[in-house]
Amino acid sequence: MSVSRSEVTVGMELPSKTFSITRADLVTYAGASGDFNVIHWNERVAVSVGLPNVIAHGMFTMGLAINVVTDWAGGPEFVTDYSCRFTRPVVVPDDEVGASIEVSASVLEVTEEGTAIVSLSAVCEGQTVLGKARAVVRLA
Amino acid sequence: MLNASFIGRVYPARGTYLVGREKVREFARAVRADSPVSLDVAAARAAGYQDLVAPVTFPIALAMKAAEVVIMDPELGLDYSAVVHGEQGFSFARPLVAGDELEIVVTIENIRSAAGNDMITVRADAATLDGERVVTATMLLVARGTAA
Numbered sequence: 001m002s003v004s005r006s007e008v009t010v011g012m013e014l015p016s017k018t019f020s021i022t023r024a025d026l027v028t029y030a031g032a033s034g035d036f037n038v039i040h041w042n043e044r045v046a047v048s049v050g051l052p053n054v055i056a057h058g059m060f061t062m063g064l065a066i067n068v069v070t071d072w073a074g075g076p077e078f079v080t081d082y083s084c085r086f087t088r089p090v091v092v093p094d095d096e097v098g099a100s101i102e103v104s105a106s107v108l109e110v111t112e113e114g115t116a117i118v119s120l121s122a123v124c125e126g127q128t129v130l131g132k133a134r135a136v137v138r139l140a
Numbered sequence: 141m142l143n144a145s146f147i148g149r150v151y152p153a154r155g156t157y158l159v160g161r162e163k164v165r166e167f168a169r170a171v172r173a174d175s176p177v178s179l180d181v182a183a184a185r186a187a188g189y190q191d192l193v194a195p196v197t198f199p200i201a202l203a204m205k206a207a208e209v210v211i212m213d214p215e216l217g218l219d220y221s222a223v224v225h226g227e228q229g230f231s232f233a234r235p236l237v238a239g240d241e242l243e244i245v246v247t248i249e250n251i252r253s254a255a256g257n258d259m260i261t262v263r264a265d266a267a268t269l270d271g272e273r274v275v276t277a278t279m280l281l282v283a284r285g286t287a288a
Contacts, residue, residue: 010224034204068197070175071175075177076173084228
């Protein structure tokens, strides 16, 4: 079910979520997306190109973060636009805990056309990892 | 430094991309998109779709594949080993659904350099074989330190 226009106000916060990701999740995402770039699974190569360790695909973080919006919107079919910048890498250590990404979102604007523009924030180790993340949600 | 004369260059579709039901499920599980319309065919049909609805960022799989034609274009000379993903955008004309067979046209939207990095904006427009626009994916690729 989609969200009705009358339920949406500018500034309202969407329910936030925290995602824990391990090396195994990176391998799963690599297979699902077809992005097998070595820096997302091989520590030796990641370090050799100047990274602190293996990093998550920016697209993986982007894909996890939008769940906060689709859960609220009622499904992926209500999101018409989604964009972001990849500002900092998410470093994923080789342990059972992995990395943790906290995602929050709030309504920036409700348009005449019946859409809500949502701003997302994704934070790992106290630093934002996505910049200018925005989604447009079609309202009922 | 990349050749700015490539701005506006259009690469026609090479073959088609068929959105597979199990690929949609696999991708949805990987990004923890647990909406029933992406996992359960009956739920997708009840919502009015022919088949599973792809998660919002699913089109990256077809866009990246299509963009290889630019990334690997020897005339352009992008140093892929130095490339990182700078920005990504998706714009849907309608939801992407399993069973959609798409042709993807790739366009170089912009080329510029800043702070020693080459930056190239590549747009992938996916449409059905009947020409119905489905989704546009726009990516900014940054080749670090290659613009010297």
